[in-house]
Amino acid sequence: MRTPGLGDADGDGEDRRLPGVSEAFAGGRPARPAHTETLAATARDAWIGWTAQARRENLPRVLNNSRFLIFPHVRVPHLASHVLGQLARRARSDWLEHWGFEPLLLESFVDPRQHAGTCYRAAGWQLLGETSGRGLARPGRTYHSTPRQVWVKPLGSDGRDRLCSVAGLSRP
Structure with missing residues (x-):
């Protein structure tokens, strides 16, 4: 299905799907509530504060909520958050x-x-800033987009420190 405004492009990272809550809004088919690794997000990378090596090792531990849609005809208060x-x-x-x-x-x-x-803010996510709007450049192709807000939600109080760790070392 193609949804206006969302397109049907594949995500940038490894596509791992989990059945779950999203199935109720995808006609029973497993949807893509999250997949691993968005390749470059300057606001996110600065917020984490990781080194190049820590980023290479730990980027797969960042899950990207690539599509989130609740159809307009579904009317349940606070459902999105x-x-x-x-x-x-x-x-x-x-x-x-x-x-x-x-x-x-x-x-x-x-x-x-x-x-x-609004639903991200209500669910306790943090707004970090905006992307450049350049999108992912693949060899021989150009991709232009508009700047997007970057929202994050750490999974645990030690998430940032663990993302910065390299081979057992932790963030200073």
Whole structure:
């Protein structure tokens, strides 16, 4: 299905899907509530404060909420923030059980021309800034977009420190 404003492009990172809450809003098909690694997000990288080596090693522990849609005809108060809250509460254990690793950070990119990010704020996510709007450049192709808001939700109080760790070393 193609949804206006969302397109149907694949994500930048590794596509790992988990069945869950999102199935109720995807006609019973597993949707993509999160996938691993968005390649470059300056605001996120500055907020984490990781080194190049820590970024290479730990980027797969950042889950990107690549598509989040509740159809306009669904009218349930606070549903969006509730779903985002459930995702944050369950992501670490679900991914560890299903994929064998523990994610440390959720991220999402919101087009401020179309959405205010209210559900992310209500679910306790943090607005870090905006992307450049250049998009992902692949060899021989150009991609232009508009700047997106960068929202993050650490999964645990030690998420940032663990993202900065390299081979057992922790952030100073």
